[in-house]
Amino acid sequence: MLENPRSPRVRAVAKLAKRSARDETGLFLLEGPQSVREAIAFRPEGIVELFATPSALERHPDLRDAAADADIEVQYTTESVLEAMADTVTPQGIVAVARQFPTSLRDVLAAGPRLVAICEEVRDPGNLGTIIRAADAAGADAVILTGRTVDPYNPKVVRATTGSLFHIPITRGGELDAATSALRGAGLRIIAADVKGDDLLAARSAGLLAEPTAWLFGNEARGLEDEALALADAALRLPIYGSAESLNLATAASVCLYESAFAQRVS
Template sequence: MLENPRSPRVRAVAKLTKRSAREETGLFLLEGPQAAREVLAYRAETLVELFATPTAMERHADIRDAARAAGIEVEFTTEAVLDAMADTVTPQGIVGVARQSPTSAREVFAAAPRLVAICEEVRDPGNLGTIIRAADAAGADAVVLTGRTVDPYNPKVVRSTTGSLFHLPIAIGAELETVAQLARAAGMRVVAADVGGTDFLAARALLAQPTAWVFGNEAHGLGEDALAIADLSLRLPIYGSAESLNLATAASVCLYETAFAQRAEI
C-alpha cells in the first residue's frame, strides 16, 4: 500500500494536473469511479495505473473486477495519498493514470462522418467537457479541437465529460482552415454557430446533410476569419429575455437538432 503522500511516485501522478507534465509524459489524470469505469470499458489499453483506497474498492467491486479482467493491478493507497494525487478536493477514492490517445483531423474526416463538433478557441474546461459529452450523447462521430482550445486532458475537462472522452475520437493539433477543407472534401457542410448568423429555423432543413459545426470562444465567439471559413452561419433564436446562451448549452442544442434532422432522414 502507498502510504507516503510525498513519495516520488505520488508526486509524479500529482504533476499530471499541469499541462507541461502531460505534454512531457503523454499521460493524463482521471478521477472517480465513473471515469475508471468508462476507461476500463472503452479504452482499457490506455490505462497505465489505477490507485484506490480499500474502502473505495469494496464499494465499487465492478471496477475491481473490470481492472482484473483487463490485467490491471489496483494499487491500494491511503486517503492522504489519494488526496495528494488528485486535482479535486474529494477524489472519491479512485485515481487513474492513462495514456493520451488523440486522433488527427485527417483520420476523423477519412471515416466519412455525418456529424462533427469543431471547437475553435474554446478556453473554458467545463464548456469543452460539456460539449464533448453532448457530442457523444447526440451521436456525433468526433470532436475536433482547433486554435488555442483548452487541452482535452486537463483534469477539469476530463471530469466534465463524465466518461465521454473515452467514447469518441478527439482530434487535436489542426488549424480551422485545414479542418474545414477536410470536412468539405468529406462531403460535409461547415456551419458556424454565431449570434450574427441566419436564424436557425430558416436553415434547419440543411442540417439533415453531413454537418460540421464550429463553436467559438465563450467571450468573443468566432472571429471574422473563422466566420469567413464557414459555409454558413446560424444563430439560435432567443424567445425570452436572456441576453444569450452559455456556449455549451448552445452547442448542445445545435448538435441535438442536427442529430434529430439526420435521423429523420434515415
Template sequence: MLENPRSPRVRAVAKLTKRSARKQTGLYLLEGPQAAREALAHQPRTLVELFATAAALDKHADIRDAASTAEVEPILTTDAVLDAMADTVTPQGIVAVARQAPVSIEEVFSTAPRLVAVCEQVRDPGNLGTIIRAADAVGADAVILTGDTVDPYHPKVVRSTTGSLFHLPIAVGARLEDVVDLARGAGVRVVAADVGGQDFLAGRGLLADPTAWVFGNEARGLDEDAVSLVDLSLRLPIYGRAESLNLATAASVCLYETAFAQRSS
C-alpha cells in the first residue's frame, strides 16, 4: 500500500497536473470513478496505473473487475496519498494515469467523416471539455485542436468531458490551414461560427452535407486569417436581450443543428 504522500511515485503522478510533465512523459491524470470507468471501457490499453483506496474499490466493484480484465492491478493507497496526487479537492478515492492517445488529422479525414468539430485557439479548459462532450453527444466523428488551443489532457478538460474524451478521436497540434485542405480533399465543407458571418438560417440547408465546424477563441472569436480560409461563415442570431452566447453553448447548438440536418436527410 502507498502510504507516504511525499514519496517519489506520488510526486510523479501529481506532476501530471502540469503541462510540462504531460508533454515530457506522454501521460496524463484521470480523477474519480467515472473517468476510470470510461477509460477502462473504451481505451483500456492506454491505462498505465490505477490508484484507489480500499473503500473505493469495494464501492466500485465494476472498476475493480474491469481493471482485472485489462490486466491493470489496482494500487491501494491512503486518502492522504490520493489527495496529494489529485488536482481536485475530492478525488473520490480513485486516481489513474493513462497514456495520451491523439490521432493525426490525416487519420480523421481518411475515414470520410460527416461531422467534425475544430477548435481554433480555444483557451478555456471548461469550454473545450464541454465542446468535446457535445461532439460526442451528437455523434461527431472527431474533434481537432488547432493553434494554441488548450491541452485536451489538462485535468480540467478531462473532468469536463465526463468520459467523452475516450469516445471519439482527438487530433492535436494541427494547423488550421492543413485541416481545411484535408477537409476539402475529403469532400467536407468547412464552416466557421463567426459573429461576422451570415445569419444561421441562411446556411442551415447546407448542413446536411459533410461539415467541419470551426470554433474560435472565447474572447476574440476567429481572426480574419482564419475566417478567410473557410468555405462559409455563420452566426447564431440573438433573439432576446443576451449580449452573446458562451462559446461551448454556441458550439453545442451548431453541432446539434448539423446532426439534425444530417439525420433528417
C-alpha cells in the first residue's frame, strides 16, 4: 500500500493537474469511479496506473471486477495519499493515470461525419467538458478544438465529460480556417452559433439542420470574432422567450447539437 503522500510516485501523479506535465509525459489524470469506469470499459489499454483506497473499492465492487477482467492492477493507497494525488478538494477514493489519445482531423473526415462540434477559443473547462458530453449524447461524430481552446485533458474538463471523453473522437491544436475548410470539403455545412445570427426556428423549417453540419461555438465572453464568423456558411441564434439575458455556452451548444440530431433522424 502507498502510504507516503510526499513520495516521488505520488508527486508525479499530482503534477498531471498541470498542462506542462501532461504535455511532457503524454499522460493525464482521471478521478472518480465514473471516469475510471468508462476508461476501463472503452480504453483499458490506455490505463497506466490505477490507485484506490480499500474503502472506495468496497463501495464500487463493479469497478474492482472490471479492472481485474482487464488485467489492470489496483495499487491501494491511504486516504492521505489519494488526496495528494487528486485535483479535487474531496476526492472519491479512486484515481488513474492514462495515456492521451487525440484523434487526427483526417481520421474524423475518413469516417464520413454528419454532425460535428467545433470549439473555437472555449476557455472554461466546465463548458468544454459539458459540450463534449452533450455532443456524445446527441450522437455527434467528433469534437474539434481550435485556437486556444482549453486542453481536453485538463482534470476539470475530464470530470465534466463524465466519461464521454472516451466515447467520441476529439481533435485539438488545429487552426479554425483549416478545420472549416476540411469539413466543408467533406460535405458539411459550417453553422456558427451567434447572437447576431438568423433565427434557428426558421432554419429548422427550411430543412437546413437536417444537412451534415459542423456547429461552430466561440468564446464564453466574446463569442466568435468577425474573422471566425466569416468562415461559417450560416449563423444562427437561439430565441430567448423569457427574460434571461443569454444562455450559458454549454447550454446553447447542447440545444444546437440536439436540434441537428433531431432533424437528421427525422429526415
